[in-house]
Amino acid sequence: xxFNTGSERTRETKKKMRVRVMENDxxxxxxxGQQLGAAQRAIFKSRYGNLLELMEIQVQVHAxxxxxxxxxxxxxxxxxxxxxxxxxxxxxxxxxxxxxNKVPPYQHLxxxxxxxxxxxxxxxxxxxxxxxxxxxxxxxFSLGFLVxxxxxxxxEEEWEIYMDVFALTLFGIMLFPKTQRFVGNLAVNVYLxxxxxGESPVTAVLADTYLALNACNTKKRTRMVCCLPALFxxxxxxxxxxxxxxxxxxxxxxxxxxxxxxxxxxxxxMASLTQKEIEWQPAWQQRSQLIYQCAKFLNVPLIGTRGxxxxxxxxxxxxxxxxxxxxxxxxxxxxxxxxxxDGSAGEIVPRIRKAWQKKIxxxxxxxxxxxxxxxSYQQWLANRVETVKLPxxxxxxxxxxxxxxxxxxxxxxxxxxxxxxxxxxxxxxxDENVMITKRLKQEEEYTQKIQQDLxxxxxxxxxxxxxxxxxxxxxxxxxxxxxxxxRENTELxxxxxxxxxxxxDMERLVEEWEDQAKKxxxxxxxxEVNYSAKIIQLEExxxxxxxxxxxxxxxxxxxxxxxxGAIKDVPRMLKEADVSLMFRPVPTEVAxxxxxxxxxVGLMKKMIAHNRP
Numbered sequence: 001x002x003f004n005t006g007s008e009r010t011r012e013t014k015k016k017m018r019v020r021v022m023e024n025d026x027x028x029x030x031x032x033g034q035q036l037g038a039a040q041r042a043i044f045k046s047r048y049g050n051l052l053e054l055m056e057i058q059v060q061v062h063a064x065x066x067x068x069x070x071x072x073x074x075x076x077x078x079x080x081x082x083x084x085x086x087x088x089x090x091x092x093x094x095x096x097x098x099x100x101n102k103v104p105p106y107q108h109l110x111x112x113x114x115x116x117x118x119x120x121x122x123x124x125x126x127x128x129x130x131x132x133x134x135x136x137x138x139x140x141f142s143l144g145f146l147v148x149x150x151x152x153x154x155x156e157e158e159w160e161i162y163m164d165v166f167a168l169t170l171f172g173i174m175l176f177p178k179t180q181r182f183v184g185n186l187a188v189n190v191y192l193x194x195x196x197x198g199e200s201p202v203t204a205v206l207a208d209t210y211l212a213l214n215a216c217n218t219k220k221r222t223r224m225v226c227c228l229p230a231l232f233x234x235x236x237x238x239x240x241x242x243x244x245x246x247x248x249x250x251x252x253x254x255x256x257x258x259x260x261x262x263x264x265x266x267x268x269x270m271a272s273l274t275q276k277e278i279e280w281q282p283a284w285q286q287r288s289q290l291i292y293q294c295a296k297f298l299n300v301p302l303i304g305t306r307g308x309x310x311x312x313x314x315x316x317x318x319x320x321x322x323x324x325x326x327x328x329x330x331x332x333x334x335x336x337x338x339x340x341x342d343g344s345a346g347e348i349v350p351r352i353r354k355a356w357q358k359k360i361x362x363x364x365x366x367x368x369x370x371x372x373x374x375x376s377y378q379q380w381l382a383n384r385v386e387t388v389k390l391p392x393x394x395x396x397x398x399x400x401x402x403x404x405x406x407x408x409x410x411x412x413x414x415x416x417x418x419x420x421x422x423x424x425x426x427x428x429x430x431d432e433n434v435m436i437t438k439r440l441k442q443e444e445e446y447t448q449k450i451q452q453d454l455x456x457x458x459x460x461x462x463x464x465x466x467x468x469x470x471x472x473x474x475x476x477x478x479x480x481x482x483x484x485x486x487r488e489n490t491e492l493x494x495x496x497x498x499x500x501x502x503x504x505d506m507e508r509l510v511e512e513w514e515d516q517a518k519k520x521x522x523x524x525x526x527x528e529v530n531y532s533a534k535i536i537q538l539e540e541x542x543x544x545x546x547x548x549x550x551x552x553x554x555x556x557x558x559x560x561x562x563x564x565g566a567i568k569d570v571p572r573m574l575k576e577a578d579v580s581l582m583f584r585p586v587p588t589e590v591a592x593x594x595x596x597x598x599x600x601v602g603l604m605k606k607m608i609a610h611n612r613p
Contacts, residue, residue: 014389019065019216020223024173024180026055028147032166035154040163046461048167049097053250055174057229060258064228066266067235069391072384073217075333076210076311079388083275084381086316087234089300090290092206095233095249102456105203105356106193108303108345113188116480117196122149122168123161140188143173143181167191175205175227176305186305205230207304210311214337238319240279249284271392281321286448289363290320292370295355298332307339308348314370322364326371327380571601 033052036044044052072079077086093100119126129141146169153162171191172183193199205227212226236258237249246252261269291300292313301310312333317324338348365371574597581591 012389013393014391016391017069017216019068021061021064021228022177022180022223022225023059023061023228024177026174028143029055029166029169029173032147032150032154036159036163036166040159044163044167045097047163048170050095050248050250051167051170051174053248053254054096054229054233055170057233057250057253059228059232060260060266061228062261062263062266063235064224064232065263066270066392067231068213068216068224069267070270071213071217072388073214074335075315075384076214076309076335077315079381079384079390080270080273081385081390082378082381083278083318084315085238085278086311086313086319087206087209087231088290088311088313088316088319089202089206089302091234091249091285091319092230093200093202094284094286095230095237096202096205097248097250098200098202100200100202103198103200106190106199106201106303107197107353108189108204108305108349109193110345113185113192116477117192118188120477121161121164121195123158124149138179138182138184140172140178140182140184143169143183146183164195167195171201174229175201176208177225177227190305203302204304206311207302207309208306210302210309211304211307211339214309237282237284238278240277245283247284247286249282252282252284267392268394271390271394280318285320288320289361290316291359291361292365292367293360294352295358297336297352297355298334298370299336301336301352301355303345303349303352308336308345308352309338310336314365317365320363324371324377325364326373327375327377329369329372332367332370570597574598574601 033055036052041052067078070078070080072084075084077084089100115126115129119129122129146165150162150165150169153159153165168188168191169183171194172178172187173181176184176187176190178184178186190199190201190204194201209226209231212224215222216224233250233253236253236256239256246255290313293299294301297310299310299312299314301308312328314328314332315324338346340346360367371377574594577594578598581594586594
């Protein structure tokens with residue numbers, strides 16, 4: 001292979017970056033993509049553009065790492081020896097085959113992912129997704145889980161759900177990769193924004209690509225994490241085509257059948273590139289206008305999944321067929337970089353959202369403040385190359401073939417009849433060629449018109465599809481809310497019934513307590529009446545007893561007085577009777593009576609002695 005190194009080349013090279021590329025293995029997804037039939041693939045393409053075709057691209061990682069060495073991060077472009085290349089949203093829109101006109105770009109709303117909406121799209125319970133939402137301390141879904149679910153959907157021939165879940169998987173693994181074999185919530189967020197709100201993911205893919213390139217140029221040992229297939233197609237599709245007439249950049253790259261190159265071969269290939277080896281007007285370049293400015297942003301600001309960044313379309317004019325007529329001013333190449341902190345977008349994102357509503361779109365850049373026409377672009381570029389330097393030197397010298405002009409040596413008179421005949425045929429062929437060229441131009445204009453009409457129709461269909469999906473989402477949300485309301489009302493009704501039963505039980509208990517209290521009150525009143533009667537009886541009995549006591553007290557006093565007198569007199573009289581009986585005979589009965597009286601007196605003395613205190 002011979003390399004053309006150009007006429008002007010700086011000899012000193014810049015320090016090489018250690019670029020590591022994270023590439024997800026798409027083999028499993030390619031097998032799953034093969035399960036879609038022709039009808040399903042056509043429907044998938046109408047909804048999700050070139051994702052299936054982009055998935056088939058075999059990325060040569062060494063081409064990406066070699067390209068990254070040429071990234072000029074202050075200018076947001078790739079600076080080669082005599083030209084510059086700028087990835088633009090217009091080119092990425094054609095690579096992804098997703099619209100950017102008449103649809104909003106990705107907005108990055110500071111809202112959590114709606115598991116209800118995602119569950120409605122995937123036809124899975126929201127609880128199952130929430131359980132799967134965390135995997136190895138990261139939020140998202142493992143590729144294994146999604147692949148298994150896709151296989152189940154394929155076995156059941158649920159192709160509508162299959163296509164949506166497959167697209168979600170491609171968003172996470174190919175368009176917005178973060179971790180190997182893992183679909184992160186950032187990718188899910190972009191997918192839902194595209195699926196439910198119609199926000200184009202093109203700007204987010206390009207923004208993440210610029211952010212990855214910028215990180216590799218400003219940090220050491222940083223992995224390059226972005227959509228590698230899109231960047232590879234963007235690069236290779238700009239090489240001189242071996243095939244012509246292909247209107248799709250992805251198909252153009254597939255048809256080129258680029259041979260695999262080693263790291264050194266890609267380095268040398270990049271070093272040999274000049275503007276002559278670049279296809280500046282490829283067949284797939286269908287747009288002749290590009291976005292130059294968004295409101296007060298004098299270039300194109302982009303909202304990505306991890307931050308915001310911009311690029312400079314003033315340097316991309318040649319890629320769209322317009323010459324760069326002067327050195328770009330510092331105003332239109334001012335860099336913008338903002339990285340989200342803890343997922344927060346800050347104040348810059350709302351400004352960019354609003355700015356995209358006032359885009360300036362045109363062919364050549366006619367802004368008077370955009371370029372300094374006093375200095376040529378080529379001289380400015382040469383100075384830039386001397387400043388930033390190039391990463392590689394070519395190993396072979398410049399090889400330029402010089403064409404030898406055909407000189408006409410013979411005159412009109414010396415021409416033979418054969419030559420005149422050939423000239424006539426050439427003239428006829430030229431006329432025919434002019435006609436064919438005119439016809440081809442007309443057909444091409446007609447084709448472009450048809451293509452534009454198809455694109456507008458596709459946008460309308462996509463918008464209608466989004467509206468249907470959003471209506472379905474709203475209906476699903478209302479159904480979910482209705483079901484939740486029914487469940488809540490049922491629960492409230494059940495609680496109301498339980499509460500009513502409890503109230504009834506309490507009322508029954510209160511009635512029983514009132515009846516029991518009433519009975520107890522009546523019983524107590526009755527007992528009180530009885531007690532009052534008994535008290536009266538007791539008082540009467542007590543009075544009677546008091547009277548009896550007084551009676552008996554009086555009688556006892558009399559008896560006591562009698563007894564006291566008897567106690568004093570009877571012993572004396574018994575003693576005198578006993579003495580008198582000693583001197584005369586006494587009948588037995590009298591003697592017994594006297595002894596009996598003596599016994600009584602003795603007994604009375606004992607009782608009196610016993611009862612004394």
